[in-house]
Amino acid sequence: MEIRIGLVEDEKNLNDIIKSYLEKENYKVFAFNSAESVSEVIEEDMHIWILDIMLPGKSGFELMDELKQIDPKLPIILISARDQDFDKILGLEKGAEDYIAKPFSPKELVLRVKKIIDRCYKSEDTGIIAGYKIDFNTHKVYDQEALLDLSSREYKLLVLMYNNIGRPFTRDEILNNIWERDYFGSDRVVDDLMRRLRKKMPRLQVETIYRYGYRMEDK
Structure with a gap:
């Protein structure tokens, strides 16, 4: 929401x-x-x-x-x-x-x-996307009953995209949300982070927007 x-x-x-x-x-x-x-x-x-x-x-x-x-x-x-x-x-x-x-x-x-x-506006404690369950209380993500090994930044990226289904994010916006002011360097770290998240959660529908960034869909 x-x-x-x-x-x-x-x-x-x-x-x-x-x-x-x-x-x-x-x-x-x-x-x-x-x-x-x-x-x-x-x-x-x-x-x-x-x-x-x-x-x-x-x-x-x-x-x-x-x-x-x-x-x-x-x-x-x-x-x-x-x-x-x-x-x-x-x-x-x-x-x-x-x-x-x-x-x-x-x-x-x-x-x-x-x-x-x-x-x-207390929302549900869990979210479901592409068959994966996100537990917002524990910051854990499951594929059915199997716990996925996500890093803290992978989890933050997932939640950011999940809470904004359909919205395109630039790499800079993702940097500002995930790294905040703790990172100075190339925005290509965003691509590396997204690549790792996709590898661990292959059913996610994440669109790469050429020369812009990413958008998650829930199809």
Whole structure:
């Protein structure tokens, strides 16, 4: 399932940082710098919203009220530069799932987002693709009852492609998702990784896109 996140933060640098961290977790992020700019997508299907309280014009509280009118169960995280009990209590009373005060670690925010998504949209613990079973709890993959010997990066590549069936990935995108910032060198390591995964899981339907990257299908 593709998780769609709405982000409203008027500080451009912080907006960009939060968006980047969330996208590294393969979330689809729709970022805005004001409540008014959300109007075109306010009724679209978002799984969670992250709202700054102190926005220019309409406040985060006001935007949250509008979102809750559309979907009372929609999870919302409020962020604010004012570390005040009043804001936190008011936000939680209005139905926010969580509240975080600035300054905060983007990693902490990502963890809070993950916990809320797991709680509100808990998916199956396993996935099936081409007859292989992926156990997301243990990070193990089985061919019927036989445990496959996948490296951590082979597993991460499999899950990345599985969670984005039909979406083409460039080699650079795969590098950024699998190696993150720990690798400097040729993107051909992606081809080597995909070759090893295909050898261990030959029934996977992975298309090589010439001079671009790869796409997994579920046929």
